Amino acid sequence: MTAPGRGGDGRDLVAAEVTEDVLATDDRLDDMRRARLAARIDAGLNHLAGGPAGAGTARTWRRPLLVGLVLGSAGMAAAVALAIVGAAGERGQPRPVRGLASTGDGVGTSPLGTGPGPGLPIAPPPSTLPASPSAILVERELSRAFDRLEVPAGTRVRARLGQRARMTLVGPAEVAVVVSRPGLTEVELTRGRMLADYDGRSGGKLRIHAPGLVAEVVGTLFAVEAEAGGSRVSVAHGEVAVLVEGRPAPIMVNAAQSIGAGTRAVQALAPAIRVELEDHARSAHRASASSAPTGPTSASAPPRRPASASPSEAPSPSAVYRMAEDAMRRRDRAQARRRLEQIVARFPSDRLADTARYELAQLALADGDRAGAARLLETLAQAGRDPQLRESAALARCRLDLEQGAERRAVRCLETFRTSRPASGRDAEALALLIDDASRRGACDDVIRLTADYQRLHPAGPFAREATQRRARCLLP
Amino acid sequence: VTAGALVLPVAMFSTLTSRLPARVREDQAGAQDAALVAQALAGDHQAFGALHRRHIDFVWRRLTHLCGPDPDREDLVQQIFLEVFRGLGRFRGEASFRSYLYKVTVNIAYDHLRRRGKRPRPIDAGAIEVLPAPEASPESRAADRQRLATTWTALDRVKPKKRIAFILRVVEGMSLEEVSQLVNASVPTVAKRVKHAQEELYRLLARRAGQEGDAP
Numbered sequence: 001m002t003a004p005g006r007g008g009d010g011r012d013l014v015a016a017e018v019t020e021d022v023l024a025t026d027d028r029l030d031d032m033r034r035a036r037l038a039a040r041i042d043a044g045l046n047h048l049a050g051g052p053a054g055a056g057t058a059r060t061w062r063r064p065l066l067v068g069l070v071l072g073s074a075g076m077a078a079a080v081a082l083a084i085v086g087a088a089g090e091r092g093q094p095r096p097v098r099g100l101a102s103t104g105d106g107v108g109t110s111p112l113g114t115g116p117g118p119g120l121p122i123a124p125p126p127s128t129l130p131a132s133p134s135a136i137l138v139e140r141e142l143s144r145a146f147d148r149l150e151v152p153a154g155t156r157v158r159a160r161l162g163q164r165a166r167m168t169l170v171g172p173a174e175v176a177v178v179v180s181r182p183g184l185t186e187v188e189l190t191r192g193r194m195l196a197d198y199d200g201r202s203g204g205k206l207r208i209h210a211p212g213l214v215a216e217v218v219g220t221l222f223a224v225e226a227e228a229g230g231s232r233v234s235v236a237h238g239e240v241a242v243l244v245e246g247r248p249a250p251i252m253v254n255a256a257q258s259i260g261a262g263t264r265a266v267q268a269l270a271p272a273i274r275v276e277l278e279d280h281a282r283s284a285h286r287a288s289a290s291s292a293p294t295g296p297t298s299a300s301a302p303p304r305r306p307a308s309a310s311p312s313e314a315p316s317p318s319a320v321y322r323m324a325e326d327a328m329r330r331r332d333r334a335q336a337r338r339r340l341e342q343i344v345a346r347f348p349s350d351r352l353a354d355t356a357r358y359e360l361a362q363l364a365l366a367d368g369d370r371a372g373a374a375r376l377l378e379t380l381a382q383a384g385r386d387p388q389l390r391e392s393a394a395l396a397r398c399r400l401d402l403e404q405g406a407e408r409r410a411v412r413c414l415e416t417f418r419t420s421r422p423a424s425g426r427d428a429e430a431l432a433l434l435i436d437d438a439s440r441r442g443a444c445d446d447v448i449r450l451t452a453d454y455q456r457l458h459p460a461g462p463f464a465r466e467a468t469q470r471r472a473r474c475l476l477p
Numbered sequence: 478v479t480a481g482a483l484v485l486p487v488a489m490f491s492t493l494t495s496r497l498p499a500r501v502r503e504d505q506a507g508a509q510d511a512a513l514v515a516q517a518l519a520g521d522h523q524a525f526g527a528l529h530r531r532h533i534d535f536v537w538r539r540l541t542h543l544c545g546p547d548p549d550r551e552d553l554v555q556q557i558f559l560e561v562f563r564g565l566g567r568f569r570g571e572a573s574f575r576s577y578l579y580k581v582t583v584n585i586a587y588d589h590l591r592r593r594g595k596r597p598r599p600i601d602a603g604a605i606e607v608l609p610a611p612e613a614s615p616e617s618r619a620a621d622r623q624r625l626a627t628t629w630t631a632l633d634r635v636k637p638k639k640r641i642a643f644i645l646r647v648v649e650g651m652s653l654e655e656v657s658q659l660v661n662a663s664v665p666t667v668a669k670r671v672k673h674a675q676e677e678l679y680r681l682l683a684r685r686a687g688q689e690g691d692a693p
Contacts, residue, residue, distance in 0.1 A: 010679060010683060011675050011676065011679045014675070014678055014679045014682050014683065015643075015647050015675050015678065015679075017628070017682070018628055018631075018632070018643075018647070018648070018678055018682070019647055019648045021624060021625050021628035021629075022542050022545075022628070022632075022644065022648045023542075023648065024621065024625060025541060025542075025545065025546055025625055025629070026541075026546075027537065027538040027541035027542065028534070028537075028538075029533065029534050029537045033551075034533060034534070036551075037533060037537075037551055037554055037555070038526075038529065038530055038533060040551070040555050041526075041529050041533075041554070041555050041558045041559070042526060044555055044558075044559045045522060045525060045526070045558075045559065045562055046522075246592075247556070249555060249556045249559040249560070251552070385523075386523075386526060386527065386530065387527055387530075389530065422505065423505045423506040423509060425531055425532070425534050425535065426534075460649075460650075462538075
């Protein structure tokens with residue numbers, strides 16, 4: 001191979017070697033990776049299409065924040081007034097929660113001027129601070145734009161955010177409501193750690209802005225740690241779409257995963273955060289159950305979820321799929337199979353059901369259950385909704401025949417595949433399988449015919465070099 | 478009718494259709510793309526799903542050529558298709574969908590290479606997947622991986638614009654005009670970038686060759 005347009009010297013030789021090396025790097029997608037990638041893209045598309053920005057760009061996510069911040073600056077006076085009246089004044093005094101250190105009203109909200117930021121207090125300053133950050137001191141409610149809460153160091157505050165989110169703020173922390181309207185609540189967490197669970201079953205969304213990222217939540221148990229150097233989102237249940245600054249598309253962070261603004265990949269959920277999240281969920285449910293009937297603001301309080309309700313109830317197909325994916329990553333095939341079967345059973349008409357069937361077939365293969373895999377692939381190839389996945393299943397079915405030594409059936413299968421899908425992107429692969437099979441059988445006539453096809457139809461295909469070699473071997477006397 | 482009697486016509490038909498000129502097959506594929514784009518623009522998300530499934534291998538392959546065996550490729554593929562989805566309204570159909578997709582792929586690869594250049598990571602030879610070659614011994618495969626790691630490391634030292642021009646022109650065999658359209662640069666600029674990349678690679682790899690294949 002030579003570099004075009006150059007005279008013959010060492011530079012051409014190096015260019016040819018580089019070309020050869022680039023082309024020798026495996027650039028093929030295996031079936032499993034293809035299916036996984038397709039599911040990831042689908043999840044991203046669903047998010048884009050279903051998000052408040054519609055099919056608009058992810059950059060529009062930032063618009064509400066900008067609007068909120070502009071409004072925030074312009075309406076600072078209104079916020080001050082609101083702060084003075086305060087959530088305590090309007091919505092009743094903060095309720096002590098069972099098991100508290102009994103520090104009185106306002107504990108857990110920052111005193112004016114004690115925090116590093118220009119925060120606005122929503123209640124009188126605390127009289128004392130608890131020694132241990134593990135005690136939850138007060139329950140607050142943040143429901144209107146400009147509501148703001150500061151939590152001093154060494155303090156935890158549980159707050160209700162709108163009607164459907166409950167959060168625990170671990171101080172020093174500062175959070176402000178930017179947008180609050182039916183279906184959408186946006187908050188800005190400028191520092192500190194927020195542990196939260198959000199029930200988005202009615203279709204509402206919670207969006208959290210933290211330095212370096214924006215997290216959008218539909219229904220989940222999760223944590224956001226805000227730091228100037230880069231924030232982090234951790235998810236215990238459900239899924240959160242996270243838009244990291246500098247990246248154009250949101251990343252879906254699923255159960256037992258986390259992502260930081262400074263990192264490029266989703267990582268495992270840190271055990272310490274997991275424990276904190278579970279504590280948050282438990283204590284929030286306990287408090288809901290105990291205070292709902294008799295709390296001083298219960299008459300005006302928003303409806304609470306039953307204590308038994310889990311934030312991970314009624315997960316979406318993509319959430320279940322991600323759980324399956326996570327299980328596969330952990331090599332927990334039994335769990336992965338359960339999740340995939342759950343998708344097929346509960347969401348049979350969802351497009352992810354096809355992907356799930358495909359992955360179930362792969363799992364069956366990995367377990368040595370070829371008959372089971374063949375059945376699943378056959379079903380998918382004939383009745384799948386997605387033409388591309390039908391195609392993948394059909395080709396995988398042919399491969400299965402090849403691997404089982406059913407050569408005649410495999411050849412028929414591959415030829416039918418090529419005939420029925422003349423414009424298929426997998427044609428090169430089917431043709432390569434046919435060439436390989438013909439080579440193994442020593443059928444040189446077939447090898448010559450098929451390799452000629454390959455060279456003509458897929459001259460830059462991954463098997464092109466190999467096809468040339470096999471053809472040459474057959475043509476040699 | 479026996480099963481054997483059915484096999485022959487199928488095989489003959491297969492042979493005939495597979496001998497269709499490549500151009501005809503490309504036109505068929507282009508027409509299918511155009512139909513799917515129209516459906517996607519009309520709000521049919523499944524059509525876009527079909528589009529990305531049709532082209533995912535193409536994007537993966539091009540991205541591998543442009544960025545190498547990068548662990549972020551999956552993220553980038555997702556990013557590419559979401560970008561294409563968002564920009565579908567601007568796609569006027571003057572060029573093929575695949576050309577449009579290639580352009581987005583090149584843009585995203587460029588951004589990625591530029592970001593990556595600020596925080597270079599050593600290439601792990603063990604993580605490079607080499608295309609299978611029959612009769613290759615484990616030793617020769619390991620040597621192949623090492624050679625590939627050296628090449629990709631050298632490519633990482635070439636500035637992204639030059640590297641992309643080189644890959645498109647020399648590896649993918651595109652004309653200077655085609656490359657210039659893909660990267661939004663004039664033909665002389667592209668030619669200069671290719672030449673510079675070639676010079677730099679020569680300098681880097683010739684020197685390494687002198688060091689008896691030591692990894693950089």
